[in-house]
Amino acid sequence: MKKLKLCVSGITDVGAVKNVNQDSFVYKVVDAGECFAGIFAVADGVGGLEKGEVASSMAISNINRWWENEFKNHYHDQEYLIRTLIDCFKNTNIEIINMAKRNEIKAATTLTVLFIYKNNYFIVHIGDSRIYKINGLFNRKIDQITQDHSCIIDKQINGRTIKKSVLTECLGNKEQCNHFCAMSPIKKNDIFIVCSDGIYKTMTDNKILDLINQNKNDIQNxxxxxxxxxxxxxETDNISVIAIKVND
Incomplete structure (x- = not known):
């Protein structure tokens, strides 16, 4: 099997309304000899809470630290890497809770991580940021491969009832957090999109696929x-997106 390469680009944008970008992200790719490996992560600080940008920054800093310490020192041990990546979520959750207690505030964040290694992808995820997988060269299809930890409630605003999405799981909210995990092989021409909810709240999955098809040869575009x-x-929220294309 040919060595699969990873082409990646990412953007974060404060958006048209907010003064603070509560999103944080990181992406890194390295040639690991027999394969290319990459980490791609988006964290979205929970709006309406103090210091959401601090919580998301803490989450991404810990993912970056995991990459620099755990991956680079234990890249040969796949089981260890997945276990410590999950531990990173648990530890970050406690760190955010303790930070919030010290400062007498509330702070929380989503965290969605795609780890590609040895021609497989691994997902660890909590919250309502998303990962999409687009496969096929011509008859492409798009699949959301994370589960949203959210529900829709009715909220009364100025006498009107509106539908509002509410997070059911995130980091920093409670001591026991329930994360989502998944893994599967990657193939040539696969495209992955890792994004905060600012990408999909005003755009359907099929529209996302249309834009990818229009720009499929340029990940930055x-x-x-x-x-x-x-x-x-x-869209009035912060917006973050990372795109990864698998080539040989």
Whole structure:
């Protein structure tokens, strides 16, 4: 099997309304000899709470530390890497809770991580940021491969009932957090999108697929077109997206 390479680009944007970007992200790719490996993560600080940007930054800092310490020192041990990546979620959750207690505030964040290694992808995820997988060269299809930890409730605003999405799981909310995990092989021409909810709240999955098809040979343009489109759609939230294409 040919060595599969990873082409990646990412953008984070404060958006049209907010003064603070509560999203954080990181992506790294390295040639690990027999394969390419990469870590791709998005954290979205929970709006309405103090210091959401601090919580998301803590989450991404810990993922970056995991990459520098655990991956680079134990890259040969796949089971160890997955176990310590899950532990990173648990430890970050406690760190955010303790930080919030010290400062007498509330702070929380989503965290969605895609780890590609030895021609497989591994997902560890909590919250409502998402990972999409697009496969096929011509008759492409798009699949959401994370589960949203959220529910829809009715909220009364100025006498009107509106539908509001509410997180059911995130980091920093409670001591026992329930994360989502998944793994599967990667193939040539696979494209992955890791994004905060600012990408999909005003855009359907099929529209995301259309924009990818229009820019499939330029991963940077994929990211920029997604951000530009949701801003034109009137999205008021912070917006973050990472796009990864698998080549040989």
């Amino acid at each position: 994929v990211c920029q077109s997604l951000v530009d489109t949701v801003k034109l759609n009137g």
